[in-house]
Amino acid sequence: xxxxxxxxxxxxGRCEFYRARNAARLSIxxxxxxxxxxxxxxYSINVRTPSHIADVHKVxxxxxxxxxxxxxxxxxxxLKDHAEQIWADQDWQVDVTDxxxxxxxxxxxxxxxxxxxxxSAASLGLTAxxx
Numbered sequence: 001x002x003x004x005x006x007x008x009x010x011x012x013g014r015c016e017f018y019r020a021r022n023a024a025r026l027s028i029x030x031x032x033x034x035x036x037x038x039x040x041x042x043y044s045i046n047v048r049t050p051s052h053i054a055d056v057h058k059v060x061x062x063x064x065x066x067x068x069x070x071x072x073x074x075x076x077x078x079l080k081d082h083a084e085q086i087w088a089d090q091d092w093q094v095d096v097t098d099x100x101x102x103x104x105x106x107x108x109x110x111x112x113x114x115x116x117x118x119x120s121a122a123s124l125g126l127t128a129x130x131x
């Protein structure tokens with residue numbers, strides 16, 4: 001029958017000692033992994049316009065640089081999928097919030113006509129008369 005002496009198992013040979021030592025090491029390593037890993041943080045990418053706020057999608061990331069890249073890609077997809085809407089809204093604020101609602105990053109998108117198009121006779125509802 002094995003006996004414990006000074007933290008080591010004696011009596012049946014070294015095999016049991018190494019098995020017990022490795023089991024202790026594995027349980028300590030598993031504890032450290034679960035203590036430092038935890039759940040991956042979740043974030044929301046939102047679009048805010050003058051008239052509403054839309055939750056575009058959820059993102060899980062433990063890398064803030066990767067989160068910013070994902071946000072920029074989302075802005076590109078939004079513009080591609082809703083190109084006509086930016087002209088109606090004129091201003092979008094795309095932001096990333098954490099699970100408490102704290103805004104972490106912001107990208108502003110504005111659609112503004114130039115003076116050449118804003119002051120044109122057609123945009124004012126006027127027609128040109130021949131001289």
